Amino acid sequence: MAKTRVLVEFGMGSSLRREDYTEAALRAIKDALWHNSVNMAELFDFPKEAMIIDAEIGVQKPEQVDVDSLKAIFPYGQPTITVVQGGLDIEKTHTEGSTVIANAAIVVSFDMEPTA
Numbered sequence: 001m002a003k004t005r006v007l008v009e010f011g012m013g014s015s016l017r018r019e020d021y022t023e024a025a026l027r028a029i030k031d032a033l034w035h036n037s038v039n040m041a042e043l044f045d046f047p048k049e050a051m052i053i054d055a056e057i058g059v060q061k062p063e064q065v066d067v068d069s070l071k072a073i074f075p076y077g078q079p080t081i082t083v084v085q086g087g088l089d090i091e092k093t094h095t096e097g098s099t100v101i102a103n104a105a106i107v108v109s110f111d112m113e114p115t116a
Contacts, residue, residue, distance in 0.1 A: 011106070027102070059083065059086060061089075
């Protein structure tokens with residue numbers, strides 16, 4: 001069996017007021033998940049638990065993201081989450097602080113027999 005990629009989806013999320021990197025990451029994952037209405041497991045006749053989910057999240061302060069909270073958003077599958085330097089922090093002009101923007105890339109794969 002070989003890990004075979006069947007879907008890639010992207011999302012963006014923000015924390016406008018609290019500079020909450022985990023919340024921005026959660027919103028980016030939700031955005032990516034809600035872009036996809038295809039049920040990949042049923043399409044390939046696999047159980048939903050067989051989905052291998054690799055999520056990469058980009059934020060300016062990766063160490064401030066609670067990865068366990070991010071894993072909880074996936075209703076099924078085997079999520080692996082990597083948080084890397086990325087996203088944006090936009091300085092506010094009239095008050096202190098920043099708006100935090102996170103980017104997410106979600107890859108869904110299955111262990112499948114190669115064809116040909």
